[in-house]
Amino acid sequence: MRGELLLLGHKLRHYNSGLSTVVGGALIVGVILSVIAPLFIYMNNLTNFYDTISTEMRDLDQQRTWEMLGITVRNSTYGENRTLIFITNHSPIAVNITRIWFIPSISDHRMYVHTDLPNVTADDLFLYPEETLIINDDVINEYIEDEELLYDVYDIKFATERGNYFIAEFLEPTPPQPGYYLPLAIDGTKSSIDVNGSTLTMDLTVDNWMEDPVNVSYIVVTTLYTTGGTPSQIKILNADSDNHFPTVFPIIFNNSTGWMWSTVTPFVITQVNSGAVVAKVELVSDESYIIGAYYFIPN
Amino acid sequence: MKVKRRRSRKGVSPVISNLILIAAALGLGIFVYWFALTRSTIATTDYANVVGTGIEKLEERFVVEHIEIKYNISEDNYDVTIWIYNYGKIFVNITDLYLEHTLVNDDPIRQIIKIGEIKPINITSDFMPKFVQVQSERGTVVVGS
Numbered sequence: 001m002r003g004e005l006l007l008l009g010h011k012l013r014h015y016n017s018g019l020s021t022v023v024g025g026a027l028i029v030g031v032i033l034s035v036i037a038p039l040f041i042y043m044n045n046l047t048n049f050y051d052t053i054s055t056e057m058r059d060l061d062q063q064r065t066w067e068m069l070g071i072t073v074r075n076s077t078y079g080e081n082r083t084l085i086f087i088t089n090h091s092p093i094a095v096n097i098t099r100i101w102f103i104p105s106i107s108d109h110r111m112y113v114h115t116d117l118p119n120v121t122a123d124d125l126f127l128y129p130e131e132t133l134i135i136n137d138d139v140i141n142e143y144i145e146d147e148e149l150l151y152d153v154y155d156i157k158f159a160t161e162r163g164n165y166f167i168a169e170f171l172e173p174t175p176p177q178p179g180y181y182l183p184l185a186i187d188g189t190k191s192s193i194d195v196n197g198s199t200l201t202m203d204l205t206v207d208n209w210m211e212d213p214v215n216v217s218y219i220v221v222t223t224l225y226t227t228g229g230t231p232s233q234i235k236i237l238n239a240d241s242d243n244h245f246p247t248v249f250p251i252i253f254n255n256s257t258g259w260m261w262s263t264v265t266p267f268v269i270t271q272v273n274s275g276a277v278v279a280k281v282e283l284v285s286d287e288s289y290i291i292g293a294y295y296f297i298p299n
Numbered sequence: 300m301k302v303k304r305r306r307s308r309k310g311v312s313p314v315i316s317n318l319i320l321i322a323a324a325l326g327l328g329i330f331v332y333w334f335a336l337t338r339s340t341i342a343t344t345d346y347a348n349v350v351g352t353g354i355e356k357l358e359e360r361f362v363v364e365h366i367e368i369k370y371n372i373s374e375d376n377y378d379v380t381i382w383i384y385n386y387g388k389i390f391v392n393i394t395d396l397y398l399e400h401t402l403v404n405d406d407p408i409r410q411i412i413k414i415g416e417i418k419p420i421n422i423t424s425d426f427m428p429k430f431v432q433v434q435s436e437r438g439t440v441v442v443g444s
Contacts (some may be wrong), residue, residue, distance in 0.1 A: 020324065027328045031335050039339040046350045050357075057357050057388075099417070101365055109367040111382070111417075161415075163362040163386035 064162045066091045069127075071158055071168040085135040085168065087158065089127035097125040101157035101165075183214055184283055184292030204281065206292060214291060356437045360387030363433055363443020364417060370427075377424045381431055381443065385412040391439075397432035398424050407436075 068090040089095045100112045124133055156168040190203040208214050283292035365382040379398070385391045394407040403422050412418045420433075430444035 023324065024328075027331065031332055035332070035335045035339045039343055042343055043346055046347060050350050050354055053354050053357050053388075057360070060360070099364075103367075108369075109365065109380075111365070157365065159364050159384065161386065163360060163364075163384055165364055 060162065063093055064164060066093055067095050067160055067162055067164045069095060069097075069158060069160070069164075069166040071156070071166055073156060073168045085156065086132060087127065087135070088132040089129055092129055094126060094128050096161040097127065097158050098161045099159040101155075101159065103155040103157060184208055186281070186283070186292045186294040188281070188294040204294065206283070352437075355389055356439065358388040359391055359435060359437050359439050361385045361391045361393075361412065361433070361435065361439070361441055363431060363441055366431060366443055368427055371423075374423075377427055379422050379424050379428060379431070381420045381422070381433065382417055383410075383412055383420065383433060383441075384417040385414055388414060390414060392436040393420065393433060394436045395434040396420060396422065397434070398422070398426075398428040399430060400432075 070086075070088040070090050072086045087097070098113065102110045102112070104110075127133060157165050158168070159165040185207040187205040187207070188203065190205070281294045362384050363381055364384040367380040367382075369378045369380075370376075371378050381396070383391075383393060391412045393410040393412065396403045396408060403424075408420065410418060410420055430442055432440055432442050434440045
């Protein structure tokens with residue numbers, strides 16, 4: 001009997017010798033399952049999330065490069081102030097215009113959102129591919145209260161939700177139609193313009209050949225392919241008389257920022273192409289009609 | 300004859316030794332588990348921080364939408380207003396501003412721009428800058444002109 005018990009005890013001890021191995025293995029498996037596996041799962045999820053965000057942002061960047069708005073502004077024709085802004089979405093995706101910048105040459109730049117535009121809704125500014133939005137001067141007159149902005153030389157910039165902005169291209173005013181005439185005849189042949197970009201000496205002889213006096217309220221000097229100007233009160237031109245307009249406009253030239261008229265509060269104007277300055281002078285009546293125009297072409 | 304009964308202590312030491320072994324094994328196991336858990340937590344946190352920073356930088360997008368420069372006659376300098384638009388998916392903290400290559404601010408600007416928001420930053424310059432560089436806290440640099 002005693003011998004049998006001893007044998008049983010020996011067997012049990014023999015069996016116990018493998019127990020720690022099993023427990024150790026179970027512990028390792030437990031550690032792997034409870035610690036290391038979640039770690040890898042978490043890292044994998046994080047990596048997948050990173051890849052997802054990366055793809056989203058890459059798509060955003062790609063869509064941003066696709067955005068293309070064609071914006072043309074048909075500015076006032078001679079004798080009447082009509083402004084039409086044509087905005088066409090040339091991109092393959094819808095474009096949401098979020099802000100419109102009006103950049104006058106002499107006054108503060110102004111930013112408008114759609115809520116500033118009484119006749120334009122947010123839906124109007126959401127353009128589908130090849131859709132065109134036309135903003136006419138009725139709308140402009142409503143939300144640009146300052147008349148100066150209408151008659152000043154300005155740029156218009158449209159900013160989109162994806163962080164692009166597009167600057168409007170200004171088309172030249174429609175030339176006078178046959179049978180239509182400007183009341184002021186301007187002779188600017190005594191003027192000179194320095195091609196090297198230092199000074200525009202404007203020497204105008206203005207002939208009012210109408211029967212009535214004409215009140216010139218503004219003189220707007222514009223460099224073609226660039227914008228800029230200096231409105232100022234001029235004088236009343238008597239009927240059928242010559243008036244002399246000697247004015248010198250020194251120009252500060254900067255290779256990157258463009259041209260700047262320094263006789264008035266300076267402002268930045270955008271030079272689209274380099275080369276000789278071709279300037280245009282327009283005389284504007286107190287009724288905001290362009291009543292005289294002259295083009296300067298460098299010698 | 301008085302029989303002296305001897306108390307048997309033969310089974311005590313194996314029990315104690317077994318208890319010690321069990322305690323040692325448990326202690327070692329807990330230590331291994333704790334060590335693995337701690338290391339994995341640290342590794343996870345570090346990785347999450349690295350990836351999180353990368354994701355934040357990925358989501359950061361902003362642009363210099365507009366710059367207005369006005370000449371101040373009385374001060375003979377330029378008032379420069381820089382409009383920054385955040386079109387990304389995370390807020391932007393603008394810290395540094397360069398006019399051309401000149402750092403304007405001594406201390407970080409810390410201008411927070413929320414998602415979809417546009418904000419102006421006004422500075423004064425002695426010269427008319429040809430371009431500006433805006434740097435965010437995350438190191439993104441955007442040039443505007």
